[in-house]
Amino acid sequence: MKLSTRGDYATRVLLELCTAEGPRPVSVTDLANRTAISQKYLEQIMGQLRSAGIVRSERGLHGGYELAREPDGLTVGEVIRIMDGPLAPSPCASRSAHVPCPAYRCAVEESCVMRSLWLEVRDAIAEVLDRTTFGDLTRRQQSSLALSRAMYHI
Amino acid sequence: MKLSTRGDYATRVLLELCTAEGPRPVSVTDLANRTAISQKYLEQIMGQLRSAGIVRSERGLHGGYELAREPDGLTVGEVIRIMDGPLAPSPCASRSAHVPCPAYRCAVEESCVMRSLWLEVRDAIAEVLDRTTFGDLTRRQQSSLALSRAMYHI
DNA sequence: TGAATCCCTATCGAATTAGTAGGATTATCA
DNA sequence: TGATAATCCTACTAATTCGATAGGGATTCA
Numbered sequence: 001m002k003l004s005t006r007g008d009y010a011t012r013v014l015l016e017l018c019t020a021e022g023p024r025p026v027s028v029t030d031l032a033n034r035t036a037i038s039q040k041y042l043e044q045i046m047g048q049l050r051s052a053g054i055v056r057s058e059r060g061l062h063g064g065y066e067l068a069r070e071p072d073g074l075t076v077g078e079v080i081r082i083m084d085g086p087l088a089p090s091p092c093a094s095r096s097a098h099v100p101c102p103a104y105r106c107a108v109e110e111s112c113v114m115r116s117l118w119l120e121v122r123d124a125i126a127e128v129l130d131r132t133t134f135g136d137l138t139r140r141q142q143s144s145l146a147l148s149r150a151m152y153h154i
Numbered sequence: 155m156k157l158s159t160r161g162d163y164a165t166r167v168l169l170e171l172c173t174a175e176g177p178r179p180v181s182v183t184d185l186a187n188r189t190a191i192s193q194k195y196l197e198q199i200m201g202q203l204r205s206a207g208i209v210r211s212e213r214g215l216h217g218g219y220e221l222a223r224e225p226d227g228l229t230v231g232e233v234i235r236i237m238d239g240p241l242a243p244s245p246c247a248s249r250s251a252h253v254p255c256p257a258y259r260c261a262v263e264e265s266c267v268m269r270s271l272w273l274e275v276r277d278a279i280a281e282v283l284d285r286t287t288f289g290d291l292t293r294r295q296q297s298s299l300a301l302s303r304a305m306y307h308i
Numbered sequence: 309t310g311a312a313t314c315c316c317t318a319t320c321g322a323a324t325t326a327g328t329a330g331g332a333t334t335a336t337c338a
Numbered sequence: 339t340g341a342t343a344a345t346c347c348t349a350c351t352a353a354t355t356c357g358a359t360a361g362g363g364a365t366t367c368a
Contacts, residue, residue, distance in 0.1 A: 001155050001234075001279060003243040003272070005326065011268055012259075027344065036259045041327050047346070059345045060335020076271065080155075089157040105166075105190045111298045113291050114165055117230065117282070118157070124278040125155060132271060141267045148265060159357065181313065195358050201315070213314045214366020 007083040009037050010045050011076060017055070018071045018138040025057070025064030045083070052082045071138055077129035087125045093118035095126075161237040163191050164199050165230060171209070172225045172292040179211070179218030199237070206236045225292055231283030241279045247272035249280075 012035050020026055020034075028046060032039035046065055049055045056068040067074070081087065081096065091099035092106070092115050106112045166189050174180055174188070182200060186193035200219055203209045210222040221228070235241065235250060245253035246260070246269050260266045 001157065001238065001241055001243060003155065004324095008244065008268075015267065029344085036256070038327065040329075043345075043347095044327090050345095057345060058335085059333075061343050062336070063334085063344045065345090084155065087155050089155060090162065102190075108302075111302060113169065113295045113298065114162075116294070117286060117291070120282045120286075121279055124282050125275055128271070128274050128278050132274075137267050137271070140270070144265045144267065148262075158355095183313085192358065194360075197314075197316095198358090204314095211314060212366085213364075215312050215368070217313045217366070219314090 001089060003080070004084050006045055006048075007080045009035070009042065010049060010079055010083045013037070013042065013045065014049070014054070014067070014074070014079060014134055015137050015141065017065065017067050018134050019141055023062075025066040027064040031065070048082065049079075054079065054082070067134075070135070072133050072135035074134045075130050076132045076134070076137070077126060080129060086122075087129065088118060088122035090115070090118045093122045095122070155243060157234070158238050160199055160202075161234045163189070163196065164203060164233050164237045167191070167196065167199065168203070168208070168221070168228070168233060168288055169291050169295065171219065171221050172288050173295055177216075179220040181218040185219070202236065203233075208233065208236065221288075224289070226287050226289035228288045229284050230286045230288070230291070231280060234283060240276075241283065242272060242276035244269070244272045247276045249276070 013031055016031060016034055017026060022030075028039055028043050031037075031046075032042045035042075046055065046057070050057050050065070053068055054074065055065045057063065057065050077087065086094035086097045088094035091097070092101045092109060092112075100109055101112065101115070106115065109115060167185055170185060170188055171180060176184075182193055182197050185191075185200075186196045189196075200209065200211070204211050204219070207222055208228065209219045211217065211219050231241065240248035240251045242248035245251070246255045246263060246266075254263055255266065255269070260269065263269060
């Protein structure tokens with residue numbers, strides 16, 4: 001049930017884009033330095049996010065990336081699906097990209113006990129990821145930052 | 155967030171062991187035929203389940219496998235962890251086999267916003283899989299079987 | 309003894325993952 | 339107008355994992 005590095009990195013970078021101070025848009029070089037991700041690899045990830053309409057880019061000098069949407073309108077679930085495919089543990093339990101079981105292994109899909117369990121798991125994952133927006137994450141990060149500053153009397 | 159075939163096959167076979175009619179123990183040949191899984195591959199999976207104490211085996215003629223525990227005391231979560239490792243989408247969010255983030259990427263793990271989200275996901279998955287036993291699955295299968303028999307007036 | 313069974317280990321091809329590499333294109337600015 | 343800094347595009351690759359396949363040894367029972 002593992003997340004790929006692409007899904008991991010994409011969510012980190014988007015959160016960085018939400019909270020970044022300084023000039024916009026933000027270049028891949030800056031993003032890579034701040035997140036400790038290989039720059040060339042990150043270029044590919046940003047390209048994928050761009051063609052999915054999550055970020056928009058500006059080319060040329062002082063170019064870079066910025067969010068194409070309001071953070072409160074962008075869920076983690078959407079991003080993970082773009083980078084890693086359906087959330088469901090088994091293709092037969094995906095609601096967004098359903099693929100039936102091989103017939104000989106699961107004759108009547110609707111009455112397959114294992115599939116109904118994977119559907120439960122899929123729904124449990126989706127409930128968390130589709131309700132959490134990058135706006136939520138941004139506020140959480142800001143409040144935990146405020147807390148740690150208070151702890152150290154800064 | 156995909157399940158491997160090993161996790162998939164293991165759960166199918168264990169459910170088959172719960173519901174199988176006929177002589178016990180059940181040979182791998184029979185199990186492979188009934189589940190449409192390659193026999194040699196299934197041997198490896200059964201070996202892993204045996205050394206984890208999920209099934210017990212008898213060697214020699216009329217040997218085979220049977221459950222080592224009561225179906226009501228065996229959860230799907232336990233089996234998936236044996237076959238596929240921790241349920242958490244990220245090693246830093248595993249409760250059973252925690253591995254910290256590389257320090258340069260996530261300085262203070264306790265305040266990492268992404269990690270707390272992966273923990274939520276992990277807990278959502280575990281809630282389903284650790285509450286569902288093979289006894290539950292067996293009863294679900296039997297009731298759906300009874301229903302389909304009634305539908306066809308058998 | 310022979311057949312059926314589990315048991316163990318090695319191998320292997322295909323796919324996926326996680327990056328590298330190189331360069332073309334585009335925009336800005338001095 | 340030319341240098342520079344950025345995105346963009348495509349190909350390649352090394353390592354790992356996945357999903358088996360293969361062969362044979364050990365064990366039990368009739």
